[in-house]
Amino acid sequence: MKVRLLMFGALSATTGVHEQYLELPENATAGAVLQWVASEYPETGPILDRVSVAVNLETTGSDRILAPDDEVALLPPVAGGAGAAAAARITTGVRAEAVPIDEVMDLVAHPGAGGTVVFVGTVREQSEGWGDVDQLSYSIYREMAEPMLRRVAEEAAERWPLLGVCILHRVGDLPVGEQTVIIACSAPHRQEAFAAARYGIDEVKRRVPVWKKEIGPAGDRWIGIDEPAEAAEAPS
Numbered sequence: 001m002k003v004r005l006l007m008f009g010a011l012s013a014t015t016g017v018h019e020q021y022l023e024l025p026e027n028a029t030a031g032a033v034l035q036w037v038a039s040e041y042p043e044t045g046p047i048l049d050r051v052s053v054a055v056n057l058e059t060t061g062s063d064r065i066l067a068p069d070d071e072v073a074l075l076p077p078v079a080g081g082a083g084a085a086a087a088a089r090i091t092t093g094v095r096a097e098a099v100p101i102d103e104v105m106d107l108v109a110h111p112g113a114g115g116t117v118v119f120v121g122t123v124r125e126q127s128e129g130w131g132d133v134d135q136l137s138y139s140i141y142r143e144m145a146e147p148m149l150r151r152v153a154e155e156a157a158e159r160w161p162l163l164g165v166c167i168l169h170r171v172g173d174l175p176v177g178e179q180t181v182i183i184a185c186s187a188p189h190r191q192e193a194f195a196a197a198r199y200g201i202d203e204v205k206r207r208v209p210v211w212k213k214e215i216g217p218a219g220d221r222w223i224g225i226d227e228p229a230e231a232a233e234a235p236s
Contacts, residue, residue, distance in 0.1 A: 001026055001068040005033060008141055009076040009211030010222035011051065015041045024066065030055060031062035033072045047225060050077050054209075057144050073141060077224035079205065079212035088157035091166045092149040094142055098179045099168055108164025108186040115190030116164075117197040121181040123174050133216045135175045141209040145169070152203045156185065159199065160192040167200055169210060 164186040185196040
């Protein structure tokens with residue numbers, strides 16, 4: 001049977017492959033795909049030890065039995081309800097271009113809002129323990145990332161009485177000072193807006209399949225793969 005293999009971030013960069021179709025025996029598991037990659041690209045061993053597996057956009061274990069035409073995505077470590085959510089105006093997405101802050105404010109504006117908090121992540125010029133940075137290169141598993149961004153926004157609107165939520169993540173090569181991610185939350189009171197915005201950025205960094213490569217005079221490195229684990233956990 002034929003399955004579609006997708007590789008991202010440092011795994012794709014190491015193999016030179018983003019998408020490939022594999023012929024596997026019937027009832028093969030997701031683990032067979034991992035074994036194939038390890039055999040074909042032995043240099044990926046340290047990365048494969050840390051990847052997550054998603055089949056048809058759902059994370060799963062390596063023992064998942066595959067069916068013909070399944071999509072198997074190998075995801076390296078990332079760069080770090082209805083009721084109440086239905087009342088909030090929610091905007092999420094992946095963007096190649098910067099978004100003006102006034103447009104973001106318009107997306108979460110509401111006459112009942114007493115406070116609006118906007119968090120803007122930006123590319124900084126230095127990376128702790130590594131050196132100067134010229135730019136960051138972001139890659140993303142869009143088909144999985146976009147619904148996950150939406151899910152994080154909905155969770156925030158379920159936890160706090162929000163009136164508007166906006167979560168936008170950039171993709172591509174971004175120079176120093178450029179926006180990387182925007183989280184905006186409006187609420188009747190500032191406490192809820194602050195808490196929800198903090199929750200949003202923390203969950204985006206923890207869960208959304210986005211990979212970040214630092215590029216500078218010293219070369220380049222993948223965050224979460226090439227740098228120490230404690231650096232990968234540092235806020236940015």
